[in-house]
Amino acid sequence: MSPDLTVAIRGVSVQFHGVERHYRDSTALAGLDLAIEPGEFVALLGPSGCGKTTALRLLGGFDRPDAGTISVDGADVTTVPAHRRDMGMVFQAYSLFPNLTVADNVTFGLRIRRLAKAERVRRAQELLALVGLEGHGGRYPFELSGGQQQRVAIARALAIEPKVLLLDEPLSALDARVRTQLRGEIRSLQQRLGITTLFVTHDQSEALSMADRIGVLNAGRIEQFDTPENVYRHPATPFVAEFVGAMNRIRGRVGDRGEVLLLGQRVPYQAATGQHPAPGTLVDAMLRPEALEAVLDVAGPGEIVERTFLGSALRLRVALEPDTAVIVETSSSSDRLGVGARVGLRVLADRVTVTAPSAPSADSVASVAIPSAA
Amino acid sequence: MSAVEGIEAQVAEVTAQLPRSRGPFRPRRRPALWRVSIMVIVAGLYLIILLSSIKFSLISASGKYDLSNYSAIFNSADVRASALLSLEIAGIVAAASVLLMLPTVVLVRLKLPRLTIWMEALTILPIVVPPIVIVAGLDQMRETAPLWLVTLLFNHTITALAPFYLIFSLPLMYRSIDTGVRAIDLHTLVDASRNLGAGWWTTIYRVILPNVQTAVLGGMFLTIALCLGEVVLADLLNLPTNTFPVEMIQFANQDNAPGVSVAMTLLSFLFTFLLLFVLTFLARRRGHRTSGVIS
Amino acid sequence: MLPFAVIVVAFLGVPLYYVIHGAFSTNTGGFTLANFSAVFSHAQYLRALRNDAVLALWTSIGPAILGLWFAAAIVAGNPDGLLRRIVASASGVLAYFAGAPLAFAVIASYGTLGTVTVLINSLFHVNLTNTFSTASILGVGLTYFYFQIPLMVIFVTPALEGLRPEWEEAARNLGATRAQYLRRVAAPVLAPSVIAATLLLFGSAFSAYATALALDGGTIDIVPTQINLALSNNVIVGQTNVGEALGAEMILIVAVVMVLYWFVQRRAGRWLR
Numbered sequence: 030m031s032p033d034l035t036v037a038i039r040g041v042s043v044q045f046h047g048v049e050r051h052y053r054d055s056t057a058l059a060g061l062d063l064a065i066e067p068g069e070f071v072a073l074l075g076p077s078g079c080g081k082t083t084a085l086r087l088l089g090g091f092d093r094p095d096a097g098t099i100s101v102d103g104a105d106v107t108t109v110p111a112h113r114r115d116m117g118m119v120f121q122a123y124s125l126f127p128n129l130t131v132a133d134n135v136t137f138g139l140r141i142r143r144l145a146k147a148e149r150v151r152r153a154q155e156l157l158a159l160v161g162l163e164g165h166g167g168r169y170p171f172e173l174s175g176g177q178q179q180r181v182a183i184a185r186a187l188a189i190e191p192k193v194l195l196l197d198e199p200l201s202a203l204d205a206r207v208r209t210q211l212r213g214e215i216r217s218l219q220q221r222l223g224i225t226t227l228f229v230t231h232d233q234s235e236a237l238s239m240a241d242r243i244g245v246l247n248a249g250r251i252e253q254f255d256t257p258e259n260v261y262r263h264p265a266t267p268f269v270a271e272f273v274g275a276m277n278r279i280r281g282r283v284g285d286r287g288e289v290l291l292l293g294q295r296v297p298y299q300a301a302t303g304q305h306p307a308p309g310t311l312v313d314a315m316l317r318p319e320a321l322e323a324v325l326d327v328a329g330p331g332e333i334v335e336r337t338f339l340g341s342a343l344r345l346r347v348a349l350e351p352d353t354a355v356i357v358e359t360s361s362s363s364d365r366l367g368v369g370a371r372v373g374l375r376v377l378a379d380r381v382t383v384t385a386p387s388a389p390s391a392d393s394v395a396s397v398a399i400p401s402a403a
Numbered sequence: 404m405s406a407v408e409g410i411e412a413q414v415a416e417v418t419a420q421l422p423r424s425r426g427p428f429r430p431r432r433r434p435a436l437w438r439v440s441i442m443v444i445v446a447g448l449y450l451i452i453l454l455s456s457i458k459f460s461l462i463s464a465s466g467k468y469d470l471s472n473y474s475a476i477f478n479s480a481d482v483r484a485s486a487l488l489s490l491e492i493a494g495i496v497a498a499a500s501v502l503l504m505l506p507t508v509v510l511v512r513l514k515l516p517r518l519t520i521w522m523e524a525l526t527i528l529p530i531v532v533p534p535i536v537i538v539a540g541l542d543q544m545r546e547t548a549p550l551w552l553v554t555l556l557f558n559h560t561i562t563a564l565a566p567f568y569l570i571f572s573l574p575l576m577y578r579s580i581d582t583g584v585r586a587i588d589l590h591t592l593v594d595a596s597r598n599l600g601a602g603w604w605t606t607i608y609r610v611i612l613p614n615v616q617t618a619v620l621g622g623m624f625l626t627i628a629l630c631l632g633e634v635v636l637a638d639l640l641n642l643p644t645n646t647f648p649v650e651m652i653q654f655a656n657q658d659n660a661p662g663v664s665v666a667m668t669l670l671s672f673l674f675t676f677l678l679l680f681v682l683t684f685l686a687r688r689r690g691h692r693t694s695g696v697i698s
Numbered sequence: 699m700l701p702f703a704v705i706v707v708a709f710l711g712v713p714l715y716y717v718i719h720g721a722f723s724t725n726t727g728g729f730t731l732a733n734f735s736a737v738f739s740h741a742q743y744l745r746a747l748r749n750d751a752v753l754a755l756w757t758s759i760g761p762a763i764l765g766l767w768f769a770a771a772i773v774a775g776n777p778d779g780l781l782r783r784i785v786a787s788a789s790g791v792l793a794y795f796a797g798a799p800l801a802f803a804v805i806a807s808y809g810t811l812g813t814v815t816v817l818i819n820s821l822f823h824v825n826l827t828n829t830f831s832t833a834s835i836l837g838v839g840l841t842y843f844y845f846q847i848p849l850m851v852i853f854v855t856p857a858l859e860g861l862r863p864e865w866e867e868a869a870r871n872l873g874a875t876r877a878q879y880l881r882r883v884a885a886p887v888l889a890p891s892v893i894a895a896t897l898l899l900f901g902s903a904f905s906a907y908a909t910a911l912a913l914d915g916g917t918i919d920i921v922p923t924q925i926n927l928a929l930s931n932n933v934i935v936g937q938t939n940v941g942e943a944l945g946a947e948m949i950l951i952v953a954v955v956m957v958l959y960w961f962v963q964r965r966a967g968r969w970l971r
Contacts, residue, residue, distance in 0.1 A: 091867055111870040118871040124864040128886040137882070138872030182868075189872055438771040445768045445847065449788075452800075452844065455807035455814055507702040524960060525706060531901030531952045532710070534908070535922035539945040540713030542929050542938065543720040547727075566709040573706075575794060625790050632795030634908045639926060648798050652912055655802060665806045668799040675795055679787035 038224045040068025041102035041192050043088065048097035049249075050083050057083035059249035060097070068223040070216065072240035074230055076272065080249040081229045082197060088227060089195050090114040101192055117186030118195040122202035124182055125170035131157070131181050132166030138189035156184040159218065176207035183215065187222070194219065196228040200235060212239055233273045237261060245269045253302075261317070265302045267384045270315040277321065277355040278313040280386060289314055289383055292330075292374050301384040312383040318358035320378040323347055325365055329373030331355075336368050347372060460666035472662040476670070482650055488560060489647035493630035495565050497623040500572040501580075505619065506607050508580045512589055526577035529570050534635035537567060541640060560642045568630050575629065576622040583618025584611070617685050624682060628675040647671065714949060720942030733943035743924055743944065750904055750920040751951075753835055757842040758899035764843075765850025766892055772851070773858040789848035797845060797908030804841045805832050805913065833914030841909045846899050853898060857891035890965040897959040901952050921948055 043065040050058040057080040065071045073081040086092045088099060090111035098107045106114060125134050132153040133140075139149050153166055160180040170178055179199050186194060196215070200208045216239045219226050230236050236243045237257045244254045245268070253265035264270035281291035285308035289298040298314065306312050323333070323345055334354065335346035345357045345366060355374070359366075366372070463471040476482050511518050545553050557563045592614065596606040612619065637646040645653065647667070655664040724730045737743050772785050792800070807814045808826065815826045831837055861884060869879035907922035916926055921944055928941030 089867075089871060091870070111867070112873050112875055114871075115873075116871060118868065120864045120868060122864075123862055124868045126865055126868070126883045126887075128883065137869070137874070140882075141873045141878060185868075185872065435774075437767075438774060441764070441767045441771045445764065448844070448847075451814060452803040452807045455812060456803045458813045459806035459811075503702060503705060520964070523963075524956075527898065527959070528710065528956070530898060531905055531956060532714075533905035533922060533945070533948050533952065535905075535925050536717055536945040536948050537713045539720070539925055539929060539941055540716040543716040543942055544713065546938075547716070566705075567713075569705065570709045621790075625794050628791050628795035632797060632799055632908075634798040634911055635922075638911060639929075651802065652798065655805070655912065656915065661805070661811070664802045668802040671799060672791060672795075675791045676787055679790050680783060683783035683786055 038187075038190055038222045040066075040223045040225045042067050043193055043225060043227065044098075044100045045084065045088075046098045046100070048084070048087060048094045048099060050080070050087065050092065050094050056080075056249050058087075058094070061249070061251065063244055063251060063254065065225060065227065068225055070219050070226045070228065070239060070241045072228045072230055072236035072243045073246055074233060074236040074243050074273070075246035077231060079246040081231075081246050084246075085118075085195055085197055085227060085229045088193065089116045089118050115189060115192045116195050117189060117191030117193070119179065119182045119186050119197065119199045121198050122175065122178070125178055125185070127170055129169075130166060131162070131168050131170065131173070134170065134181055135166075135184045135188050137185060142189070152188060156188055157181075159187070160184045161214070174207075175203050176211060179203065179211065180214075183218070187224075192225070194224050194226040196226065198230055201230075201232070208235075215239065237273070243273075245272060247272075262378070263299060263380065264315060264382050267301060267313075267315065270382060270384075275318050275356055275358075277316045277318065278387065279316055279355060281312055281314045281383065283308050283310050283312055283383070285309075289381065291381070292376060294376050296376050296378065297380045298383045299380060301382055304383075304385060306383060306385070311386050313386045314381045314383050316355075316376065316378060316381055318344065318356040320376065320381075321355065321357045322359060322375040322377055323357045323366060323372040324375055325370060326373035327371050329371045331372045331374055333366060333368050333370045333372060336366065345372075347374065349374075456665050456669055460662050460669055462662055464662070472666040473670075475663050476667055481645070482647075482667070485645045485647045485650040488644060489631050490627075492561055492565055492568060492646065493627040495561065496568045496572055496630055497626040499565070499569055500576045500626055501619055501623060503569070504573070504576045504580050504622075505612065505615075506603075508577065508584055509589065509593075509607055509611060512581075512584055513593060522577065526573045528574075529572075530574050534571075534633070535639070538636060538639045541636075557640070558643070560637075560644045560646065563640055563642050564633075564636055564646070567636055568626075568633065571629055571633065572622075572626040575625040579618045579622030579625070580615060583615030586618075587611075587614045617682060620682055620685070621679070624675065624678040627678065631671050631675060717942050717945040717949065720939055721946040723939055723942075725939060730939075733939045734946075736940050737943045737947055742919075743921075746919050746921050746924045747947070749835060749918075750922075753839050753842075753920060754900050754904035757839045757846055757903040758896055761843050761846030762850050762892070762896040762899055765847045765895075766854050768847065769851045769854050769858055773855060785851065789851045792845050793848040793852055797906060798912040800844045801832075801841055801909045801912035804837070804844070808832055808837070808840075833918065835918050835920070838910050838913055838918055841913065842903050842906065846903060849902060850895055850899060853895035854888075854891060857888055857895075861887065890962050894959050894962040897955050897962065901955045901959075904955075905948065905952060 045061045045063040048061040075081050135153045136149040243260045245252045247268045253269045270276045281289045283306045288295045291314050331347040331349050333345050334348045337344040342358045348354045460472050461468050463469050596610040634648045637649045651664045651667045809832045810827050910916050910918050925941045925944045928937050931937040
């Protein structure tokens with residue numbers, strides 16, 4: 030931490046208790062429970078309309094819950110209006126005041142708090158340096174690029190030494206290169222300041238790469254709240270499995286010693302939340318493409334039907350039976366794994382999540398969900 | 404049908420998720436005093452003259468309540484002729500205005516964006532240039548210009564008024580079309596159309612026009628409104644025939660028939676208002692903001 | 699582009715040229731400045747100019763305030779609501795069509811036999827016509843309100859819609875009350891658009907003649923009336939050229955207003971795009 034940094038922030042805890050928010054003809058939050066530790070970076074991940082933005086806005090004080098409470102640092106803030114909450118919010122885009130210079134934008138909150146001018150100037154310089162925009166204080170927002178504008182928005186949110194930093198898809202309006210760069214910067218800034226941060230996104234790779242813990246939301250409820258690794262490797266529900274990353278569903282049979290019989294192998298399993306498959310029943314095992322390995326085997330059950338070179342990896346589409354296929358991703362780039370080659374499949378995961386089998390339609394034995402590339 | 408409902412439901416859901424749509428944070432919305440008060444003031448201002456005019460128009464010259472003022476309008480050959488004349492001028496001007504402005508706006512947006520600010524400046528002028536000054540200029544012209552030009556222009560009411568009404572329509576037409584064109588991806592549409600072998604003419608009137616239809620109609624209806632209300636040129640140029648609003652003024656100056664001019668006012672107002680009001684529904688179906696269409 | 703330029707030059711440029719040319723000409727066509735010296739020395743012309751400017755001033759600032767307030771109230775409501783449609787359509791009609799027809803509506807309400815006048819007379823035994831006449835400058839000015847307010851609504855609605863909800867939320871989030879947001883963000887952002895629109899209203903009111911023509915046959919003492927009188931005066935030789943000089947004077951004033959408008963508008967464009 031740089032010695033002259035005077036932005037004094039203390040990480041605080043945040044709790045949502047049974048928070049509900051209903052609109053005229055839809056429900057945004059159906060009883061949200063979430064406990065964020067002091068200094069933690071939590072991402073709320075989910076498809077549009079899952080209630081994640083509502084949760085953020087409720088914490089920011091822009092909206093009030095119909096039921097439940099929200100507390101910050103142990104104090105109930107449910108009815109505190111937005112301008113007294115001390116939350117630093119960064120919006121999707123276009124939130125800078127167009128009539129103010131960058132420096133005046135950054136110190137807007139300090140001006141409201143009647144800080145002396147000399148002190149404001151000093152703080153503006155310090156914060157702009159923090160986000161890598163030294164010397165841009167005199168410009169106007171319309172003279173900045175989208176990425177620069179979001180940096181200013183972050184500096185502005187931090188200027189008031191907020192209790193919690195709220196990020197509402199701050200990267201979604203930026204182009205891919207800037208987005209990746211800012212991702213890393215936001216994360217390191219957050220760690221440096223130790224500020225509790227709630228980040229809302231629909232982009233799984235952002236959530237996975239930035240957060241300490243991810244809350245996956247679906248239809249107004251938390252499906253899983255866990256570390257990125259666990260959310261990715263051990264999804265608690267089929268929804269999480271298929272929303273976060275590509276996922277194969279492969280039919281298997283539960284054994285009687287906590288393992289599942291799958292592709293001729295015995296693999297330890299965990300059942301999806303709320304499910305208790307009895308030994309001997311059929312289940313779907315959920316396996317990431319990289320948790321499978323394709324091995325050349327002339328007598329193997331699969332045939333490579335499609336081969337896509339991804340740069341860092343090779344993606345294979347392997348047909349198991351006439352109507353079913355799985356996706357395998359491997360870092361090997363062997364030319365011999367070509368279309369038409371016969372392969373066997375090996376499970377690399379040390380544990381798989383299993384769920385009740387999906388309806389037996391033609392392609393259900395090993396269906397594949399691949400979200401659009403991040 | 405069900406697909407449309409599905410989309411609407413989705414849209415409703417998304418908008419419900421983002422209650423930021425407009426302004427206030429007050430989660431339970433109560434009608435704000437600042438909004439209600441001005442609405443009452445403005446509604447009062449206009450309702451007074453609307454209701455007064457309706458009542459006034461129903462009083463006949465002899466002081467009884469009847470529809471004689473309205474029947475006088477429909478029975479008068481002069482009024483019918485003037486109404487037809489005004490509608491004729493309005494139609495010509497509205498069509499000419501679109502023919503002129505649509506290609507111009509498209510060209511400026513596409514090829515000459517640097518001219519945009521000049522277009523905006525030029526097309527705002529007719530709002531502030533005094534019509535009486537145009538009259539003065541034309542008066543001078545009548546005295547000094549070649550005779551053939553004077554007879555060509557001023558021997559018929561349509562030729563005398565339409566060119567200048569076209570100028571007056573530029574602000575409305577420019578703003579309407581510009582708003583419409585801004586809302587569509589002009590570059591892609593034009594490239595696609597040209598790529599498929601369409602010429603400029605076809606591109607503008609077969610591809611772009613249908614996409615900015617409501618905006619163009621908005622501009623046309625406002626132009627019609629303008630032509631049905633303009634009196635300075637129509638009255639002071641000493642033209643051979645009276646337009647509808649000039650006829651209105653003449654009725655107003657007849658002692659026994661002030662109610663007729665008020666009835667004419669109401670009818671023409673109703674006509675133009677309905678044109679635009681119906682358009683706002685069309686505009687919504689096509690997903691434009693109503694305020695953008697009429698501006 | 700070319701047809702547009704040709705038409706603007708032919709039907710706007712040419713009449714303006716004739717006005718300016720006539721303003722510098724004697725009745726036989728020679729060059730003179732006498733017309734302008736008449737315009738700037740005769741008390742009747744100076745009085746008309748002052749009347750016109752004062753009229754334009756209060757009939758632009760008043761409607762600007764009411765129109766801005768009203769437009770803000772409408773924009774804060776449902777963008778697809780019935781109210782929004784009615785306002786959008788009615789303001790279009792009233793702003794562009796209304797000069798003369800509105801005059802008749804005003805006569806029907808506040809004129810000697812107007813409904814409001816008659817009603818007040820029978821209720822309170824007060825005769826409005828003793829203190830107020832629709833054929834006075836006051837009456838003409840009040841009629842202007844009826845088309846200037848909608849004109850303001852049309853001009854400022856895009857700027858009001860350009861105010862992003864994020865700005866208000868960001869300001870609240872940083873600790874600002876609603877009043878502080880309005881003062882420090884909304885007002886400065888809107889100011890150029892509002893000033894520009896007010897300048898246009900001034901130009902529109904200063905130039906208007908239709909209302910006066912319809913209300914009282916065009917006799918109230920403003921510059922367009924003087925132009926009309928000068929043009930139709932066949933008795934005094936050279937009087938039409940004085941009319942042209944008065945026209946040139948109006949062009950000059952409108953040009954100054956438009957230059958101001960131009961500068962302010964460019965500033966507005968920088969922020970709200």
